[in-house]
Amino acid sequence: MTLVLDDLESRPGSTASALRTFIGLYLRRLGGRIAIADLVRLMADLDVPAARTRTAVARLRQRGLLIGERADGIGYRLDPAAVPMLERGDRRIFAVHRMAAGEPWCLVSFSIPESRRDMRHQLRRRLQWIGCGAVAAGLWICPGHLQDEAEEILGDLDAWAYATVFRTDTPVVHGSLPEAVAGWWDLDALAAEHRRFQAAVTPLLTLPASDDRDAFVAYLRLIDSWRILPYLDPGLPAGLLPADWPGERSVELYAELAGRLADRAWRHVEARTRAPARTRA
Template identity: 60%
Template structure:
């Protein structure tokens, strides 16, 4: 598998929150590193069952994650899995997004991404647009994207991972100067209606979290994890006055603080019992 393919598989941006694949990825991303990078198959399945995933379905899902390069089978005292080393950077990047979502101020810098990719590499062009929009870039035009300046490192990683560096130029810039208001421009560059719907759906979903702290915490992370990617955290001047993003951030932080310790204790107890 090429590096480009590996990066695309490991990030798995199409995993639907709430699905078996998504919940297992969230579970593994949260706990395998604190556990030393390895877990027995029996414990991983038991924790999946605690999330509401039937055991047989969990085993199938785990096998698929192994095939996608997130896990490597490794027997120690019992059959189990360890993290694929190539997945660690992706998980660490996800940690920064999920737990440290940044919101821009009106004075913050921007990163502009200009590209001219030949027709012979149109699949790279498609993947570049798709993956940059996944990390929060807006489309100014077909070949010019804009994102918060603090995401420049992620842009560089994405471009390099796709082997597109020769076709891409990055510019660091200050506040965009546009005809009309920057709020109107932001509404053209990003799908703010879809982002609003994502935030409101997340807030509604909090009413249906499981009662047990472990399951509640993993489901919370799984429902939240998309938002810090697709929402770039635009500055106040670019957003409507009633933007729901701040409430989502606050609710996630509040519930995380309430649930995280008990959830970690549950995982340690399951692993210790075996």
């Protein structure tokens, strides 16, 4: 089975990102399949032309996310290999976890030979994608609640022969722990991502969603803007972050808008596809 990875590089607002967001939100609730005509209509609600939607769908099919299907008309079914990726996304996007003071940390230590530098590059890249910080080139750290994801990455890459995972209490460092955290993570860049999210979605608070279509458009834009942040931000304890940290405001904004829009957005998708309601998973 081909491994399907989270897409954290598509620019929010792009056709590729919006389509991935739609698939993650709704395709499982639709029974795992959607007619291309319905998908084109829904993407048109987001002002995406039909030709661009079809091109983006073809690319997602090449990447192992979708399978073409002609039963009951031309449509696309979710590739079973993509389900673990989407379920991982559910846990991050819809259940934000903030590490509390005193909770354990996870350390990933590895030494990968130069002959496997491709593995080393992928491991560093994917650890960064799930929100790990770099203590040193071969030593990465994250909150303990991310240990399962870190171990999953090691398994995906067949890297366990070169790695050891430790679970530990509060690290002992030279200087203060907040100073060390500021060196392990690029907090300025992360804060900037939070502020970009807030700037993008704050106007949605006053946007009159007069019907379910408007709610669908607003909700897709909300999740498309939000879905990367819970990966980049590992949920560090508040006491280790700057006093003006914008992360909590981002979580509040997301929760408020999602509460207003999610159910109405799903009603619009149901109406467009005439599908019975199903739970997300």
